Amino acid sequence: MRLDFYLSHVTELARKAAKIAAAKGRVTVNGEVVKKANYMVQQSDQICLDAELLAWPSEGYYLVNKPAGYVCANQDPEHPIVLDLLPAHLGQQLNIVGRLDKDTTGLLLLTTDGQWLHRITSPRHVCDKRYRVHLADPILDEAIQQLEVGVLLNGEDQLTKPAKVERLASNEIYLTIQEGKYHQVKRMLAAVGNRVEALHRDQIGPLQLGEGISAGEYRALTSDEVAYF
Numbered sequence: 001m002r003l004d005f006y007l008s009h010v011t012e013l014a015r016k017a018a019k020i021a022a023a024k025g026r027v028t029v030n031g032e033v034v035k036k037a038n039y040m041v042q043q044s045d046q047i048c049l050d051a052e053l054l055a056w057p058s059e060g061y062y063l064v065n066k067p068a069g070y071v072c073a074n075q076d077p078e079h080p081i082v083l084d085l086l087p088a089h090l091g092q093q094l095n096i097v098g099r100l101d102k103d104t105t106g107l108l109l110l111t112t113d114g115q116w117l118h119r120i121t122s123p124r125h126v127c128d129k130r131y132r133v134h135l136a137d138p139i140l141d142e143a144i145q146q147l148e149v150g151v152l153l154n155g156e157d158q159l160t161k162p163a164k165v166e167r168l169a170s171n172e173i174y175l176t177i178q179e180g181k182y183h184q185v186k187r188m189l190a191a192v193g194n195r196v197e198a199l200h201r202d203q204i205g206p207l208q209l210g211e212g213i214s215a216g217e218y219r220a221l222t223s224d225e226v227a228y229f
């Protein structure tokens with residue numbers, strides 16, 4: 001695979017930063033400095049960044065800052081898909097960890113590791129997901145209390161699990177939920193008589209999107225981040 005793809009896979013460097021690191025002479029392959037980002041590396045190569053030997057990737061774990069307009073699907077005839085945000089050879093191997101709607105932005109995880117994916121998405125595992133929610137109307141105290149207790153979604157027969165709500169402005173909240181039902185946040189707010197105007201996920205478990213990744217960018221997770229789940 002290309003050197004810059006490899007580096008973005010096994011280090012914290014995003015692809016652009018990986019290209020710069022190589023151009024600056026920080027990367028060696030089998031003892032030789034390699035400055036070209038399109039140099040093809042293979043598993044038998046000894047690849048070092050700043051003289052530190054790097055491993056060949058096994059499972060892949062990535063986060064993406066999903067922009068609006070992208071769909072969480074493996075293919076779509078009309079819209080761009082989130083996997084298009086990564087190099088093709090990576091995107092083809094990855095599974096999407098819990099889907100976001102086309103108009104929802106923010107933190108999305110992708111992995112090759114099925115068990116890890118299951119730990120984040122399975123209802124049997126507790127994993128908080130935090131959303132910043134812009135609402136059409138000011139949110140009332142009673143609505144917040146209802147969300148904190150649990151609401152009945154259209155078409156369901158059980159209340160949602162208690163959510164955490166933090167008011168940020170009259171019509172903006174952080175909503176933290178542990179479930180991931182279809183359109184869950186939009187349906188929860190509809191259940192309390194409001195309407196979601198914009199939705200952004202900024203945290204899954206202890207993993208925050210942070211400021212460093214702009215919309216449309218991706219990066220590999222660190223081993224500590226992978227171990228959160």
Ligand code: URA
Binds near residue numbers: 185
């Ligand atoms: N809830 C929604 O309604 N939409 C999303 O994209 C995520 C959670």
